[in-house]
Amino acid sequence: MAISEHGGGGAHILVFPYPAQGHMIPLLDLTHHLALRNLTITILVTPKNLHFLKPLLIKHPSIQPLVLPFPPTDSIPDGVENVRDLPSGGFMYMMGALVHLYDPIVDWFRNHPSPPVAIVSDMFLGWTNRLAGELKISRYVFSPSGVMALSVIYNLWRHIPKRNDPRDENEVIEFRDIPNYPSYEWWKLSPLFRSYVEGGPHSEVLLASNVGNIESFGLIINSFTELERGYLDYMKKFLGHDRVWAVGPLLPSEEERVGRGGANEILAGEIKSWFDQFEDATVVYVCFGSQAVLTNKQMEMLALGLEKSGARFLWSCKEPTKGHKVGEYGIIPSGFEARVSGRGLIVRGWAPQVAILSHPAVGAFLTHCGWNSVLESIAAGVPMLTWPMGADQFANADLLDELKVGSRVCEGERTVPDSNKLARLVASSVSDENGAPIARAKVLSKAAQESIGKVGSSYKALDNLGDHFSKP
Template sequence: MAIPQDGAHILIFPYPAQGHMIPLLDLTHQLALRNLTITILVTPKNLHYLNPLLIKHPSIQPLVLPFPPTASIPDGVENVRDLPAGGFRLMTLALADLHGPIVSWFENHPSPPVAIVSDMFLGWTNRLAHDLNIPRFVFSPSGALSLSIMYNLWQNLPKRNDPTDDNEVIRFEGIPGCPSYPWWKISPLFRSYVEGDQQSEVLKESLRGNMASWGLVINSFSDLEQAYLDYLKEFLGHDRVWVIGPLLPPVEEQVRRGGSSESLAYEIKTWLDQFKEKSVVYVCFGTQAVLTNKQMEMLALGLEKSGVPFLWSYKDPKGHAEGEYNMIPPGFKDRVAGRGLIVKGWAPQVLILSHQAVGAFLTHCGWNSVLESITAGVQMLTWPMGADQFENADLLDEFKVGTRVCEGAKTVPDPDELARVVATAMSDDRGVEMARAKELSKAALESVEEGGHSHQALNGFVDFLSKAQPNM
């Protein structure tokens, strides 16, 4: 079926992991509001994630391509929900096999796209765009600080002086503030590359494709990361960098963002309504992280000892070693009945953070969670575990809206210290942190309002796409 020609036709290609797909779908919504003609590429098992977007924008056309049959990944993991932690390497390599089918679709389309906007884990699409003679724009669901470090790693390829020392510090002296991290906090993909992993060699070229792409779109806002945005422009050697966040779902979609249970949302809201303002701690570690049972035990004990009301959403341990991960300790629910609500699986995070009863968020510092908490004006208690989460936690420290409670995917928290930090976070002594969170929320919301920096940047990006020509 021919696509109606309202505005410039672009191809959107999300990476099928929830933390990546959700913000790019939010961006797609904003682009559709600005009259662009959009095709969005998904594999069959991910098509249903587009339903809210397609209902709102019937003109958006899905391009459904079969998952590559040669992909060497376990059966049943080719969709957002089933992608295992650490599985993105295999997924990225598998999706690169869609190069041929996309070229075939493009060559047979009566009015093919003039540009590609694709996730940063799909750096191979820069070569695809070159073959199609159109520009490719990187979409980063991560912030500018973490992206600066990622680009720096893959450009400069730093190595340890002592390959046996996981605490050896890697310094990024060209980046504002000269951030530094021990080796164990560096990207696991990069560490695998340094250790000689053959698949990582292929992914290195894919990630370097991001640096060679025509432009960059970042889900952040200038009041939060201006210094790092300036650095990225200098690093890339051009100013085709658009900061357009925080990307937020439409108001009517907040309850269902990342899930679909309106009855659960109602139950949670009703439970939160009984508590006074800024008195509840929300605990969630995203869609990928799983804790060992010992970590779960100590976390539960810390929450119990804190005496603070809490809402704890934890990942279903299905698919992990049976009985070893994400199990709530026996008797815990009974002991905290009344002041603790425990939700297994998805919870309506945007709705929860926006509720007046929530005063702090114990988080793994995934970028979506960080932006959602900032937008809601909620201070964070941080437990970064991997990927870009350490950099995100540092950024929150810098703005004094985050307090480190633990770090590392294998670290077992001290329950007494955790209880102290949680209780302190909800006390009258935290006026500075709460005030800073409120100020940053105001800046985030103003950035996406008409005339705000991100709003203007998004309009500028659309204007740029509308003028896109081959060989840009």
């Protein structure tokens, strides 16, 4: 497959991202790689998300945005359609609202002189499989989650496991068909699935969307073969076909690291200067992604644990949004910053995570185990301290346990960590005793980099995917 600098001219693909940060960024990265493979691409967004495409459109003038008005609806909280960083509960509202783009897409398709031959859409847009069927084209699911986590999700929606006691949130659900036999307490399962079982809003939309994913023609996953080979083999068996492409890790180029997920070159420069004063692998990076906001009690115990650890750290702290009660979330304990001055740095809001993880001073990452964060840490060769909070994060943490590059410090979005345990694990993560996890992380990092190199498994999968789309 010849790589084209400007793209365009080949088979026409419609790309439809889901407007949440952890979903949108990797699909835009995938779109970049597809454009390099000479495909003609239209990417669908609503007006208030159009500006997020700007870097992609500058790189690839051949990509055409399809801007459709956000569907009028009374069921979605005010302002949810404006942002990639969805508030808690916003996912279900957004999924229900975006279904109303069905007819406008059909109208656009039927009036296009050369309409798409395929739709690549996010896993939260499973209804586009029905749309593709009506248009007589193929739909491909894009999964921003890893293969192990997706195996659990697909099993839930195909088999709909029943609870023995609907009041028991700790009842264990086992997945005996999946490699390594994962099992989870009910409260750790996908909140979308639990909402469906409990008869919550949008239940039928959720079921139809997830069945649509399983029935779609193909699956594209932001992972790489060497990381999840057994789970990839399982997924092909589960789906009954080989149209599964592992194309990750989907990461920004060297020059785009600082701007990934935000942009503040001055802050990025200050952070780099702060890191530069420390020896290799002696700083712990602490961040819980674009959505999780800690309660004040969690903040207090986390701060206390970091203080007791004696370790150097950078803490990227997300500030509360509209959905959080004023004064109950995200407050850094009084006097904490002064007490850790010199060895601790607090960054409020966005931080250049990919650039941070790539700095040699970073020796461990305390993370919520969102898949983008996991892949970024693996690519950088940084072992993790894990605090999974919801969604696919428990499966991701289990995978890190399995790979021996993760140590569990806490779990659950409402759980308050034990400051002594936290202090002990943080301290050991940047001590000489952490040599084995660091060595394993470096091996995985090398595998990740090789997978996206020109003879790597993910690079070949992208070529194969481009050829697949281009076949008549």
